Amino acid sequence: MxxxxxxxxKLVTGEKTLHDVTTEICRPIENKPxxxxxxxxTLAVIFFGLLALTLTITMLYGIGTWGLNKTVQWGWDITNxxxxxxxxxxxxxxxAILLLFRQKWRMSINRSAxxxxxxxxxxxxxxxxxxxxxxxxxxxxxxPLPNAFGSLWGNFHSPxxxxxxxxxxxxxxxxxxxxLGMIPDIATVRDRATTAGRKFWYNFFSMxxxxxxxxxxxxxxxxxxxxxxxxxxxxxxxxxVSMDFATSVVPGWHTTIFPPYFVAGAIFSGFGxxxxxxxxxxxxxxxxxxxxxxxxxxxxxxxxxxxxMVGLAYITEFFVAAYSGVVYEQYAFINRATGPYWWAYxxxxxxxxxxxxxxxxxxxxxxxWFIFMxxxxxxxxxxxxRFVIIVTSLHREYLPSGWVMYSPxxxxxxxxxxxxGLFFTCFFxxxxxxxxxxxxxxxxxxxxxx
Amino acid sequence: MIDKKLFLDxxxxxxxxxxxxxxxxxxxxxxxxxxxxxxxxxxxxxxxxGIEKAMxxxxxxxxxxxxxxxxxxxxxxxxxxxxxxxxxxxxxxxxKPSFGVSYVPVWFEGTILFxxxxxxxxxxxxxxxxxxxxxxxxxxxxxxDDRMIVAIASDNPAIDKEELTNLLFDGGAVExxxxxxHGYEDFTDANxxx
Numbered sequence: 001m002x003x004x005x006x007x008x009x010k011l012v013t014g015e016k017t018l019h020d021v022t023t024e025i026c027r028p029i030e031n032k033p034x035x036x037x038x039x040x041x042t043l044a045v046i047f048f049g050l051l052a053l054t055l056t057i058t059m060l061y062g063i064g065t066w067g068l069n070k071t072v073q074w075g076w077d078i079t080n081x082x083x084x085x086x087x088x089x090x091x092x093x094x095x096a097i098l099l100l101f102r103q104k105w106r107m108s109i110n111r112s113a114x115x116x117x118x119x120x121x122x123x124x125x126x127x128x129x130x131x132x133x134x135x136x137x138x139x140x141x142x143x144p145l146p147n148a149f150g151s152l153w154g155n156f157h158s159p160x161x162x163x164x165x166x167x168x169x170x171x172x173x174x175x176x177x178x179x180l181g182m183i184p185d186i187a188t189v190r191d192r193a194t195t196a197g198r199k200f201w202y203n204f205f206s207m208x209x210x211x212x213x214x215x216x217x218x219x220x221x222x223x224x225x226x227x228x229x230x231x232x233x234x235x236x237x238x239x240x241v242s243m244d245f246a247t248s249v250v251p252g253w254h255t256t257i258f259p260p261y262f263v264a265g266a267i268f269s270g271f272g273x274x275x276x277x278x279x280x281x282x283x284x285x286x287x288x289x290x291x292x293x294x295x296x297x298x299x300x301x302x303x304x305x306x307x308x309m310v311g312l313a314y315i316t317e318f319f320v321a322a323y324s325g326v327v328y329e330q331y332a333f334i335n336r337a338t339g340p341y342w343w344a345y346x347x348x349x350x351x352x353x354x355x356x357x358x359x360x361x362x363x364x365x366x367x368x369w370f371i372f373m374x375x376x377x378x379x380x381x382x383x384x385x386r387f388v389i390i391v392t393s394l395h396r397e398y399l400p401s402g403w404v405m406y407s408p409x410x411x412x413x414x415x416x417x418x419x420x421g422l423f424f425t426c427f428f429x430x431x432x433x434x435x436x437x438x439x440x441x442x443x444x445x446x447x448x449x450x
Numbered sequence: 451m452i453d454k455k456l457f458l459d460x461x462x463x464x465x466x467x468x469x470x471x472x473x474x475x476x477x478x479x480x481x482x483x484x485x486x487x488x489x490x491x492x493x494x495x496x497x498x499x500g501i502e503k504a505m506x507x508x509x510x511x512x513x514x515x516x517x518x519x520x521x522x523x524x525x526x527x528x529x530x531x532x533x534x535x536x537x538x539x540x541x542x543x544x545x546k547p548s549f550g551v552s553y554v555p556v557w558f559e560g561t562i563l564f565x566x567x568x569x570x571x572x573x574x575x576x577x578x579x580x581x582x583x584x585x586x587x588x589x590x591x592x593x594x595d596d597r598m599i600v601a602i603a604s605d606n607p608a609i610d611k612e613e614l615t616n617l618l619f620d621g622g623a624v625e626x627x628x629x630x631x632h633g634y635e636d637f638t639d640a641n642x643x644x
Contacts, residue, residue: 017596018495018595018596019592019595019596022495022595022596151538151539152539153534153535153538153539154534155535155541156531156534156535156552156553156556157535157541157543157548157552159555161556162555162556162559165555165556165559165560166555166559168563169559169560169562169563172563172566172567173562173563173566176566176567176570177566180570180573183579184495184496184594187585187594188495188594188595190585190594191591191592191593191594191595192591192595203582203584203585204581204582205581206585207574207579207580207581207582207583208578208579208580208583208584208585209579209585209594210493210585210593210594211493211494211495211593211594212491212492212493212577213491213492213493213494213498213501213502213505213507214491214507214577215577215579216494216497216498217497217502217507217510218510218512218573218576218577219497219573220497221510221512221513222512222569222570222573225512225513225516225565225569226566226569226570229520229562229565229566230562230566232558232562233559233562236555236558236559240555243555439495439496440495440496440497441496443495443496443596444496444497444498444499
């Protein structure tokens with residue numbers, strides 16, 4: 001059968017020339033910051049200050065300032081850790097997996113998604129680090145503990161140590177990928193620079209890039225290899241995060257479905273956050289020609305698919321608990337849905353399984369304000385997912401005598417809100433000082449360049 | 451293909467063809483190469499697929515370097531775990547062998563980490579890139595914006611410069627210039643009078 005291919009809509013609209021792309025994407029770097037940037041940045045810095053304050057209080061008075069107790073030893077801290085790590089999954093997914101699949105629509109969103117990844121992982125790292133207590137005795141994490149019988153090393157059988165390796169590898173490889181991809185664009189800014197400061201700094205970070213074809217040739221090879229190794233990496237990170245729970249014997253955690261379910265959830269929440277950020281960025285920075293409705297629609301489809309996968313996992317968990325015949329397992333799930341934290345469970349179900357189903361309708365996928373609202377719902381839902389998994393499983397374990405309730409203190413809430421401050425402070429600085437869209441890749445997909 | 455060092459030698463003469471259209475650029479580079487002329491290098495603001503073939507570049511050996519770096523990571527992460535957990539102070543949990551499946555995650559992550567950093571460092575070394583280094587060849591400040599440039603060695607007295615200039619202009623070049631010991635000589639006007 002001969003199939004006539006439908007001509008796909010253009011990825012970059014507005015009949016741009018190569019020079020237009022350069023001028024428009026360099027504009028925020030070369031001009032003075034706009035009022036909306038200043039307002040947003042100030043707000044972000046205020047919240048960042050809140051982070052500094054609450055972390056200082058934690059350091060001065062100890063973990064007792066948090067609402068954790070002897071039964072619920074992981075509360076908001078690990079909830080927020082998993083929440084931020086999950087958000088950090090979209091960036092490398094977009095740039096690595098979509099590169100391998102030759103999805104060219106990734107090109108105008110990959111830079112900002114990778115930046116988001118790096119900032120989200122930074123925010124995530126704060127929680128387990130500060131949960132450990134005094135950071136300045138941190139040498140103990142990496143060096144063997146001295147004692148009379150020899151050196152006691154870190155336990156490589158422990159999923160917590162796997163997680164340390166997974167997250168640090170993910171962070172540093174993402175950083176390398178992000179920076180390598182940015183060098184050609186930094187060189188473009190350098191060659192247009194008019195001020196001494198810009199000339200110096202962009203020259204410093206462009207590492208002498210000239211755009212030589214030999215360099216481009218190697219650059220393409222390196223991009224492909226990095227994408228190839230980042231793809232299993234991105235899948236491994238949330239798999240290992242899920243093993244922090246799945247390898248334990250806590251009812252509600254001890255589940256083999258966790259790795260794929262966590263990975264789907266991470267992609268879901270990551271795309272949710274990419275949508276939140278990009279819908280604002282394309283409007284404020286006037287990049288509608290680069291981040292088109294087509295891009296938003298494609299991301300909505302990913303959100304719908306992964307949301308449904310997550311929903312299926314929720315239902316499968318229930319089925320497996322019922323089928324297992326283990327009373328503790330069964331109680332953990334009944335307690336989630338009908339116990340004192342029922343509102344968290346049903347918020348999660350509504351936000352993650354039900355809400356994304358509106359994306360079956362084309363109108364919902366192509367209306368930016370609506371997608372924005374939905375992306376917030378997704379973010380909230382995924383936060384609740386982690387809260388439900390962690391807190392409802394811990395607060396009523398095997399012994400009813402140990403059952404308690406958990407609620408966060410203002411310090412914990414402050415740290416969480418503060419990480420949003422850190423995240424947005426980084427993102428605003430990125431939007432001001434670095435090209436938000438990958439110019440060199442976008443140039444290669446303009447008009448007749450097939 | 452001649453050695454790139456010749457290009458950096460200021461006493462050698464080089465003809466530059468500057469283009470605006472990537473497709474015309476690609477086909478002209480192919481023509482220049484098929485005439486047997488020495489293309490020193492090309493410059494473009496974005497990767498142009500197929501130009502490495504048109505120029506006659508060899509395949510990069512970087513993947514081999516990436517493999518070796520990954521192998522180093524594999525051996526390193528394996529050795530670290532074996533030494534600390536199975537040799538120096540073996541910890542037996544649940545009577546399971548200390549050297550086993552639980553080493554896989556760190557083994558995997560270590561391999562990935564070394565591959566990524568290895569290939570990035572090799573990439574920088576191979577391209578002689580360094581933080582703060584001044585770009586060595588900037589023929590036109592717009593070569594990172596919207597201009598594509600082909601640099602052809604013109605020392606050889608056998609080269610018919612007029613023919614080459616015409617070939618470049620006919621291929622869509624917007625500017626052709628030659629760098630000699632005295633500086634740049636622009637061929638654009640010569641073409642207009644042609």
